[in-house]
Amino acid sequence: MSRLSSLLSKLPQFKEARMVASGYGLWVNWSGDLNPSIIQTFQDYGGLHLATERGQALWFFFSTDVFLALARLEIWGKFNRLPVFAQVFSAKLLFSSKREINLSVDTVLAAQTAIVPDEFEVWVHPRAREDGKGLPGLTFEEHKPYTGLASAEWSLLHADSRLPYQSSLGWYGVLKPLGNPLEKGFQAGWREFFKEVEQAFQRLKIKFMLFENYVFFQVDNLRTLRLWCKEYLHLIGSLKEEAPERYWPCVQALVDRKGLNFNNELHKKVRLDWDQLVPDFPHMSYRNAYLLGEGFEVHDTRFNADSSSVDDWCNINLTLSDSDTIGILPVDISNRLVAGAHNYCFYCGLRTHEPAACPTRHFEDLDTSIWNKVAAMDFETINTGFRTIDAALQGDVHEGVKTVLGREGLDNVLLRAVFSVTDTFQLRMMRRMWLARGKEYPKGVDELAPKDDNPIWGTLNTMLAGELIPAEKELQQVVIRFPRDFRSRTINGFIAMERGDLIRAQQLWKEGESFSTSPLLQAYHVFLQGRNLEIQGRFQQASNMYKQVLRLCPQWLEALYRQAVCQVKMGFADQAMGFLLGLIDKDPHMFNRVLLDPEMERGHIQILSALNVPWTETEAKAGQMRDGLEKLRLDIATWFPEEHPFAEQALARISRLLQLAQVKNFVPFMGLLQGRERLDRDMQMRINQEARDLKQKFKYYLDRLAYIRDEAAWFPFPGILIEFNKQYNMCAANLNWALKTHFQVAETFKRAQKMAEVEEERLKLLETRLRFLRVVRDATLFMLIMGKTFFWLELAFMLLTLIGLPLTIYYGQTIMADWATDLVVKQKWQIQKGLILILSVLALGVAALRTAVVFEKVREKLFRKARGLG
Numbered sequence: 001m002s003r004l005s006s007l008l009s010k011l012p013q014f015k016e017a018r019m020v021a022s023g024y025g026l027w028v029n030w031s032g033d034l035n036p037s038i039i040q041t042f043q044d045y046g047g048l049h050l051a052t053e054r055g056q057a058l059w060f061f062f063s064t065d066v067f068l069a070l071a072r073l074e075i076w077g078k079f080n081r082l083p084v085f086a087q088v089f090s091a092k093l094l095f096s097s098k099r100e101i102n103l104s105v106d107t108v109l110a111a112q113t114a115i116v117p118d119e120f121e122v123w124v125h126p127r128a129r130e131d132g133k134g135l136p137g138l139t140f141e142e143h144k145p146y147t148g149l150a151s152a153e154w155s156l157l158h159a160d161s162r163l164p165y166q167s168s169l170g171w172y173g174v175l176k177p178l179g180n181p182l183e184k185g186f187q188a189g190w191r192e193f194f195k196e197v198e199q200a201f202q203r204l205k206i207k208f209m210l211f212e213n214y215v216f217f218q219v220d221n222l223r224t225l226r227l228w229c230k231e232y233l234h235l236i237g238s239l240k241e242e243a244p245e246r247y248w249p250c251v252q253a254l255v256d257r258k259g260l261n262f263n264n265e266l267h268k269k270v271r272l273d274w275d276q277l278v279p280d281f282p283h284m285s286y287r288n289a290y291l292l293g294e295g296f297e298v299h300d301t302r303f304n305a306d307s308s309s310v311d312d313w314c315n316i317n318l319t320l321s322d323s324d325t326i327g328i329l330p331v332d333i334s335n336r337l338v339a340g341a342h343n344y345c346f347y348c349g350l351r352t353h354e355p356a357a358c359p360t361r362h363f364e365d366l367d368t369s370i371w372n373k374v375a376a377m378d379f380e381t382i383n384t385g386f387r388t389i390d391a392a393l394q395g396d397v398h399e400g401v402k403t404v405l406g407r408e409g410l411d412n413v414l415l416r417a418v419f420s421v422t423d424t425f426q427l428r429m430m431r432r433m434w435l436a437r438g439k440e441y442p443k444g445v446d447e448l449a450p451k452d453d454n455p456i457w458g459t460l461n462t463m464l465a466g467e468l469i470p471a472e473k474e475l476q477q478v479v480i481r482f483p484r485d486f487r488s489r490t491i492n493g494f495i496a497m498e499r500g501d502l503i504r505a506q507q508l509w510k511e512g513e514s515f516s517t518s519p520l521l522q523a524y525h526v527f528l529q530g531r532n533l534e535i536q537g538r539f540q541q542a543s544n545m546y547k548q549v550l551r552l553c554p555q556w557l558e559a560l561y562r563q564a565v566c567q568v569k570m571g572f573a574d575q576a577m578g579f580l581l582g583l584i585d586k587d588p589h590m591f592n593r594v595l596l597d598p599e600m601e602r603g604h605i606q607i608l609s610a611l612n613v614p615w616t617e618t619e620a621k622a623g624q625m626r627d628g629l630e631k632l633r634l635d636i637a638t639w640f641p642e643e644h645p646f647a648e649q650a651l652a653r654i655s656r657l658l659q660l661a662q663v664k665n666f667v668p669f670m671g672l673l674q675g676r677e678r679l680d681r682d683m684q685m686r687i688n689q690e691a692r693d694l695k696q697k698f699k700y701y702l703d704r705l706a707y708i709r710d711e712a713a714w715f716p717f718p719g720i721l722i723e724f725n726k727q728y729n730m731c732a733a734n735l736n737w738a739l740k741t742h743f744q745v746a747e748t749f750k751r752a753q754k755m756a757e758v759e760e761e762r763l764k765l766l767e768t769r770l771r772f773l774r775v776v777r778d779a780t781l782f783m784l785i786m787g788k789t790f791f792w793l794e795l796a797f798m799l800l801t802l803i804g805l806p807l808t809i810y811y812g813q814t815i816m817a818d819w820a821t822d823l824v825v826k827q828k829w830q831i832q833k834g835l836i837l838i839l840s841v842l843a844l845g846v847a848a849l850r851t852a853v854v855f856e857k858v859r860e861k862l863f864r865k866a867r868g869l870g
Contacts, residue, residue: 003112006053024088048293084120092104173217196239253277278604287311330379360428427494434490455478490512571602584614625672698738698756
């Protein structure tokens, strides 16, 4: 026995429904195997399959085509045995914000049980029966319900077998190529692409006609609609990859043909802004999109703040199971924030207000840290913030924005980030440009001069107060006093823009460009002119202006970004991705900027799909890097000791990188990848540098050791050098090993580091001992030199005494110096002993003095002679 409640319990449960559609529930029960033609019939007539269990299934139909499908099966069942129970009742289909589907059914109906009959039977609830009575060929026979069915006046459906019971479903399609029809590129590209589309039409036998580059075609049934959507999306994907020269971006809309005629006025009767449609993806109502069934993904368009009806517009793409598409990033910007009736605001790019009411007019300065704050958010955090913003904007959008900006929190950061996407065109950038000292970007914007006493600042305050006419009058006086001051033209251009006079604004900014005193200021005014053209829809001219900005300031990446935005607004989102991916390589923050840019609305799906490629690759690499950081920590420990300065610095960097890896955002992931690469590079450079330093250090140690050896070789008592020689030999062996070894292996490198410390201490010890050895050696040598000198002096003095004393006696007698003769004769031995003592002391003193004077010279002479002999 089957239970309807069992099927209903399998459907997703949610508290709040985003959309509600009234229609018909179809509960089907069978025994054995269900004939596949039954399922195919339900699908062809617009049935939406909700749930299946063994022996039962639940379907939903948006229209009375459910009776037509059952009528065909009822006729077929008369000639073929179909043990099937079918029940039709009124129901409501509920859609959650995540596109989950549930069915709202009366409690009494949900509690039903059913028994499968021997033949095909269709039971119709009285409320549903009233809708089916108007269909020709159908009759409803009231019948007492079986046990288990709800208590109601049920009827059995019977169909006249003479009628065809064709489905009422049918659609008209409009295909419009993007671009300027007068350009050669458009003509060649569209011609080649139309040939491919024409072949698809012929294969599917779809009628079409071409009028003024619009292609109109008609789809007669749901099966053909499915085939066409798959064929077209496969065609787009294959041409982009295999033959991009035959691809041309086109927008496509599919509408119900009820109430419309198939003619060349069809595109005018479809209530769509063709300039806002996303190319490549067919647009249709939610009702028709869900009828396509499995194999398709349904995506919101963001032309309206709310999609509360199944008749609102959406677009479709193939799912991963049916194609090689890569999916999209899960980022949902607040619909109420990006939707609006106005044109894109000059200042912020939103469509909820005019430029004169833009909140950014009162922002004082650039928020240089905002993108770092966004980089700390993952996708779920961003979506949560936008849901908070969306809730705050449910009433008056302008007041809601004020509320969000006036409080702290996630929603405040995200809203300020959205406003910072276009800060180049806002008045806070104008203030900074008025004070800029430099000539290049970005350095010139960072170097600001103090405010001067020019009355232009008062005019700015008048403008900010909303008094545009008084501000213009004040400017007239300012121009008279300062005729060549570019600032009066700059602010006057903003005033003209806010008043809607875009032609005058363009002229004023052109004058401001001519009066600018640096390339930076010239580029800024060209930027404003490009933005002015951009909001007018003159995207090609705006792109040319942004190219001129790059010629003046090549580092101003905003100009490249604006070119990409213009491409997206024209519908060439795929072509714009070349600009965007290049910018993301230069500045990872551009990734988040693209995600939050409200002016990327037209290419939202393509951009999120394209960004999914670098995101997926970066996420995978970041995961590998995250796992590799722990290994790197161990590698550092194998190369360097813990107390090594580089090891301490590297471990701190690894900790910071691991913190980055915890945030699922492109910028931290790129910071992780780049940080890991820099760390690997720095580590290898440090190893190479330390290896070179170690080689030099060991060479220096070897020179010191050689000096110690040479000095110690002169020690006159080698018997007491046993311990000294042992330390010397160990040091020599280690130094020889180090000089012959390459330090590109962690174990060897770390051993060499420790060895350098050990040998440094050993050399200090040897040098300390060498100083004692040198003292002993030098003292011995000094004594030898002094002894030699003393010996010769003593010998000379002795000879002088032996010769001088007799001569003194002789000459004393000659000159008749009796006193001298008597003194010498009587005191001869005493005088001789005295002279010897005096002369010995004199010899010793002279020897010591002479040795002290010539010691260094004699020692070096002896060493050189010894080395030369050696």
